[in-house]
Amino acid sequence: MKKISESTVRRLSLYLRFLQEASDGGLDTISSDELAQRGGTTSAQVRKDLSFFGSFGKRGLGYSVPELLRQIQEILGLSRSWKVALVGAGKIGSALFSYRDFQLRGFHIRAVFDTDPTKVGAAWGDLTVRDDGEMDAALREQGIDMVIVAVPAEAAQGVVDRVVKAGVRAILNFAPIRLRVPSSVALRNVDMTVELEGLSFALINR
Amino acid sequence: MKKISESTVRRLSLYLRFLQEASDGGLDTISSDELAQRGGTTSAQVRKDLSFFGSFGKRGLGYSVPELLRQIQEILGLSRSWKVALVGAGKIGSALFSYRDFQLRGFHIRAVFDTDPTKVGAAWGDLTVRDDGEMDAALREQGIDMVIVAVPAEAAQGVVDRVVKAGVRAILNFAPIRLRVPSSVALRNVDMTVELEGLSFALINR
DNA sequence: GGATGTGAATGTCTTCACAGCT
DNA sequence: AGCTGTGAAGACATTCACATCC
Numbered sequence A, B: 001m002k003k004i005s006e007s008t009v010r011r012l013s014l015y016l017r018f019l020q021e022a023s024d025g026g027l028d029t030i031s032s033d034e035l036a037q038r039g040g041t042t043s044a045q046v047r048k049d050l051s052f053f054g055s056f057g058k059r060g061l062g063y064s065v066p067e068l069l070r071q072i073q074e075i076l077g078l079s080r081s082w083k084v085a086l087v088g089a090g091k092i093g094s095a096l097f098s099y100r101d102f103q104l105r106g107f108h109i110r111a112v113f114d115t116d117p118t119k120v121g122a123a124w125g126d127l128t129v130r131d132d133g134e135m136d137a138a139l140r141e142q143g144i145d146m147v148i149v150a151v152p153a154e155a156a157q158g159v160v161d162r163v164v165k166a167g168v169r170a171i172l173n174f175a176p177i178r179l180r181v182p183s184s185v186a187l188r189n190v191d192m193t194v195e196l197e198g199l200s201f202a203l204i205n206r
Numbered sequence C: 001g002g003a004t005g006t007g008a009a010t011g012t013c014t015t016c017a018c019a020g021c022t
Numbered sequence D: 001a002g003c004t005g006t007g008a009a010g011a012c013a014t015t016c017a018c019a020t021c022c
Helices: A006-024 A030-037 A041-051 A064-074 A093-095 A100-104 A134-142 A153-165 A191-202 B007-022 B031-041 B041-050 B064-075 B091-097 B100-102 B132-142 B155-163 B191-206
Strands: A062-066 A084-085 A108-114 A127-132 A146-149 A170-173 A184-187 B060-062 B080-089 B105-114 B129-131 B145-151 B170-173 B187-190
Touching: A006 A030, A006 A041, A006 A064, A006 B191, A030 A041, A062 A064, A064 B191, A084 A093, A084 A134, A084 B191, A093 A108, A093 B091, A100 A108, A100 B191, A127 A134, A134 A153, A146 A153, A146 B091, A153 A170, A170 B191, A184 B060, A184 B064, A184 B191, A191 B007, A191 B064, A191 B080, A191 B100, A191 B145, A191 B170, A191 B187, B007 B031, B007 B041, B007 B064, B007 B132, B031 B041, B031 B060, B060 B080, B080 B091, B091 B105, B100 B105, B105 B132, B129 B132, B132 B155, B145 B155, B155 B170
Parallel strands: A084 A108, A084 A146, A108 A127, A146 A170, A170 A184, B080 B105, B080 B145, B105 B129, B145 B170, B170 B187
Antiparallel strands: none
């Protein structure tokens, strides 16, 4: 397969969202132009993005909503469910744990870890917050696919090194630090400070 | 001023972070190569990024840590403090409210709003969660610079329309939806679902 | 007729490579 | 000698525009 750019993958997620709305609204056909409007892009971009993976539309007509929905889910790997572990049971971890969208889209949090003895043992939904020391073994035993890192910046690299060693190949990092991972591991960062600073820059430059 | 790309601004934030670490560590000179290592980029990229704003280094030597620190803070608009309002006092809003990094970098949350009567009136630090109905007037009265949107997707566009009408020109959106704003308003999205789906894609494509 | 799929053209960002200071 | 600053080259991403098919 050709190399697919990160922006293309991001946009696929957005198209998927809009397709779900359209599907809920009972629409059964949609054009690249309609998808573009909602995704804040152009129809040519939509068609190009999709063309990397196949020809899903009908000329003169557009795309079948249910079919394109299914196709994009397949492309993004969302037709299966993923086992996720959450490391860090602080404020952010807790907010993520109860974030409904995750479960909804097949990302199931199966374990929560923390070092803080006052948090370990707490019941979170049907899970129990477990001690950090149990993490390495548990990741393997439970066959965890992805880890969400929600620990302080100082602790993040250490956690990630262990997570990688335990065989996990996808990490979503909320700690405000640039993590080092082998190129075989997929890493995404959610960096709220960087975003706010971007807004600050925008405000003083117009 | 030339048009500066979003990626350049993002990287400036990262450089700033390392400079702070370096400064805390007592380092007083740093090379583009060292900055690049930590930022996961190349020395040429660092120099190019900085060159859009001026010549801050000394050939043969590198950059003065305290000076570059100050310069980047200036460039990003971080030498002043920004007044931020938080809309949505749910789990995510609450986590953001106590996120220390924000205050630390001059982003001060000055007001919190929610529609839920069981949340309105609650004391959050030295603030009180206020009713959504008070928002429009309060944004103007308090001279709020930026708004963080942490409400459910269905409510987000409505909130943003009012925020824009109240004169706010920078918005950080946590709701999983693509918002429409006038081009005069800066908008950044933190979209955790999109990130997780990107990881899902990465996992099945190697 | 109308919207897709896609090479070609354009635009944007990154990397190279070296002249120019210190 | 060493590292910056920067045009030029190269890689990558987006947009154009049109032949193609329903």
